[in-house]
Structures are given as C-alpha cells and as structure tokens.
Amino acid sequence: MKTNLFYFSATGNSLVVAKDIAAKLPNTQIFSIPQVINQRIDLNAEIIGIIYPVYYGGMPRIIIDFINRLEPGNIKYLFAVCTCGAFPAGSLLQTQKLLRLKNIALNAGFSIQMPGNYLVRYGAIAGKKQKDQFAKAKMKIDVIVSIIQNQQNNKIEASNHLFNMLVESMYHSSFPKFPTLDRNFTIDERCNSCQVCEKVCPVQNIKMVDNRPTWQGNCEHCLACIQWCPAKAIQYGKQTTNRKRYHHPEIKVKELYR
Numbered sequence: 001m002k003t004n005l006f007y008f009s010a011t012g013n014s015l016v017v018a019k020d021i022a023a024k025l026p027n028t029q030i031f032s033i034p035q036v037i038n039q040r041i042d043l044n045a046e047i048i049g050i051i052y053p054v055y056y057g058g059m060p061r062i063i064i065d066f067i068n069r070l071e072p073g074n075i076k077y078l079f080a081v082c083t084c085g086a087f088p089a090g091s092l093l094q095t096q097k098l099l100r101l102k103n104i105a106l107n108a109g110f111s112i113q114m115p116g117n118y119l120v121r122y123g124a125i126a127g128k129k130q131k132d133q134f135a136k137a138k139m140k141i142d143v144i145v146s147i148i149q150n151q152q153n154n155k156i157e158a159s160n161h162l163f164n165m166l167v168e169s170m171y172h173s174s175f176p177k178f179p180t181l182d183r184n185f186t187i188d189e190r191c192n193s194c195q196v197c198e199k200v201c202p203v204q205n206i207k208m209v210d211n212r213p214t215w216q217g218n219c220e221h222c223l224a225c226i227q228w229c230p231a232k233a234i235q236y237g238k239q240t241t242n243r244k245r246y247h248h249p250e251i252k253v254k255e256l257y258r
C-alpha cells in the first residue's frame with residue numbers, strides 16, 4: 001500500500017509529523033509542498049495526506065494554492081493533519097470545503113498541538129513544556145496512523161462552532177494582508193550575510209542585495225526567516241528583539257531549504 005504525504009512547514013512541527021507518520025507506514029514518501037507545487041503532483045497512491053500549520057485559525061495561502069492545483073483523478077483516501085500552537089479552529093473544515101469544490105472527499109482531519117511559532121506575538125515556550133507537547137504529539141500520531149492505515153473515515157476535528165466563527169472573521173481580515181506584512185521585517189547589525197533566511201524561505205521571497213536580505217512583498221507570513229536566522233538579526237517590528245526563537249529540535253534547517 002503506497003502513501004504520499006505532502007507537507008508545508010516553517011519551523012519543523014509539521015515536518016516532524018510527516019516524518020513520524022512516514023516512519024510508521026511502510027512505502028510512504030513525503031513531499032515538500034513548496035518544492036512540488038509547480039510540478040505535476042503525484043497522487044498515484046492509495047493514501048494521500050496533507051500536513052500544514054494553522055494560520056489565524058485557517059489554512060496558509062500555499063495550502064489553498066496547492067489544493068486548487070490538485071487534479072482529483074481517482075483519489076481513494078485523503079486525510080489532513082494541521083499542527084497548531086493552541087487551537088485548530090475551523091481550519092480543517094476549511095480544507096474539507098475547499099476539497100469538496102474539487103469533488104475530493106476529506107476522509108479524516110486531525111489536529112496536533114505543538115509549540116506555537118508566532119513570534120510576532122510571543123516567544124518560544126519553555127523547553128520542559130515543549131517536551132511534554134512533543135510526547136503528546138507522538139501519542140496522537142500513533143492514533144492517526146492506526147486510523148489511516150485502515151483507511152477509516154473519521155471526524156474532521158475543529159474547535160467549537162461559535163469560537164470558529166469569531167476566529168474566521170479574524171482570518172478573513174488578516175489573510176489578504178499576509179503578502180506585504182514582510183515590510184515589518186528589519187535586520188540589525190548582527191547580520192553576517194549567511195543567506196540562511198534566503199534559503200529557508202519557502203516561496204523565494206528573500207533576495208540578497210549587497211549581502212543583505214531584502215523582502216519582496218510576496219510573503220506567506222510563515223516566520224521561517226526570523227525563527228531560523230542563526231544570528232537573531234531579523235526583527236519584526238519592535239517587539240521581537242528579546243523573544244526566544246523557536247524551531248523543532250528534531251529538524252535541521254537544511255531540511256527546510258527550498
């Protein structure tokens with residue numbers, strides 16, 4: 001039985017989920033969505049999975065774009081996993097709706113809580129708390145694997161309806177602004193021109209000009225650049241200077257290079 005998993009990840013949480021599922025399911029390949037989005041997407045497998053982080057209670061732009069490019073063909077079983085810092089809100093329901101428009105069924109939708117990476121609002125949580133969340137995430141992955149390997153239909157997980165409605169309005173007002181939010185990034189004197197930010201950006205939105213990163217106004221707002229900068233030289237507005245950066249400890253930055 002063949003499984004193809006497609007993931008998007010800025011700080012590694014969703015990549016770890018993809019890798020953990022792949023390690024437990026024989027004959028599973030994982031594909032980075034930013035790398036395959038402009039190619040023919042290989043849906044020739046019994047099980048297809050889409051794994052992504054929740055943004056403002058909804059889906060990242062690149063996931064919407066990815067789903068819009070899918071050619072339904074004969075997908076037999078499709079599941080999605082969203083990773084979130086606190087709550088999935090209605091993001092998997094949004095995924096289900098979008099897939100339905102393409103006549104594709106979402107057979108199961110799972111959410112996994114992971115350390116939040118929204119540095120714009122908060123820094124990384126303490127190491128002990130991170131470890132607890134990783135342990136719980138691994139347990140949930142066992143449950144997910146047992147459901148998907150039997151290709152069972154399962155519920156689409158979501159927060160409560162009223163809460164989702166509130167968050168949805170926040171998502172719809174913030175989402176169109178994402179591409180140009182990169183104007184809030186600045187670099188300080190610690191930048192050593194290492195180019196990590198340029199390489200880790202999933203959408204090639206950073207170009208080095210005179211050995212300095214410059215943002216191009218087509219941002220996913222994923223925060224990979226600011227979280228992975230080894231010199232902590234990137235700031236977002238005025239609040240991030242002293243905030244602890246986050247990325248999943250099992251992932252090396254090179255695994256996320258486009």
Ligand SMILES: Cc1cc2nc3c(=O)[nH]c(=O)nc-3n(C[C@H](O)[C@H](O)[C@H](O)COP(=O)(O)O)c2cc1C
Nearest residue numbers: 010011012013014053056057084085086087116117
């Ligand atoms: C722009 C943005 C918005 C986010 N919004 C939410 C949110 O609404 N709810 C939540 O629980 N986590 C939110 N997060 C946190 C991420 O969903 C979470 O940390 C995720 O696991 C990151 O996955 P990654 O490491 O694969 O990129 C947000 C993160 C970013 C960058």
Ligand code: SF4
Nearest residue numbers: 191192194195197229
């Ligand atoms: S990752 Fe940081 S140090 Fe390296 S080029 Fe980018 S801003 Fe400069």
Ligand code: SF4
Nearest residue numbers: 201219220222223225
């Ligand atoms: S510029 Fe930074 S925040 Fe924007 S998409 Fe690239 S890595 Fe993500």
